Amino acid sequence: KNQVEQSPQSLIILEGKNCTLQCNYTVSPFSNLRWYKQDTGRGPVSLTIMTFSENTKSNGRYTATLDADTKQSSLHITASQLSDSASYICVVSVSGGYNKLIFGAGTRLAVHP
């Protein structure tokens, strides 16, 4: 069964600190992996997209890594800001057919001053 699991479920950090969110997936055939940020009451917004051959991709203070062998990805946030408080969703795209996405349940991050 295609699944995406994220950890931790929730996380609280202090402003300025770094954090790393984890994503494990069992999706086949794999097409790409995406990280989305979802602010409360809003729709998800794409942060990064990585294909099978990409190990890392950055978007400002966000850096995503992908290990296709172990089927793991991480999202590292550097020097966190209050505006980083949101849910972060790992999404894996299934190759073939319509653009099928498997969504993780997300990690809810709270950045406190």
Next chain:
Amino acid sequence: IAGITQAPTSQILAAGRRMTLRCTQDMRHNAMYWYRQDLGLGLRLIHYSNTAGTTGKGEVPDGYSVSRANTDDFPLTLASAVPSQTSVYFCASSDSRGTQQFFGPGTRLTVL
């Protein structure tokens, strides 16, 4: 401003009533999608459309129907709402390759 709009923002509905959630995009994307988001679960695909005039069933299609009369609009209809359809509904669109999906702001629906 280019993007996706959804209406209504929120709705409280009596069980058994019919409801249509509206979605419009102005990015000329061929593909559109409807998802529901429930607490503790990832977004789940209800229905999709790869191009105007065609639709397909996603992971949780029962109790929902869609139509795609033109490129821009993709309404989702609940023929007879039930409390288990209480959820937040997101519409999304993408180009034909589906490289990136753009999401609307969501509709919060409560069925009593």
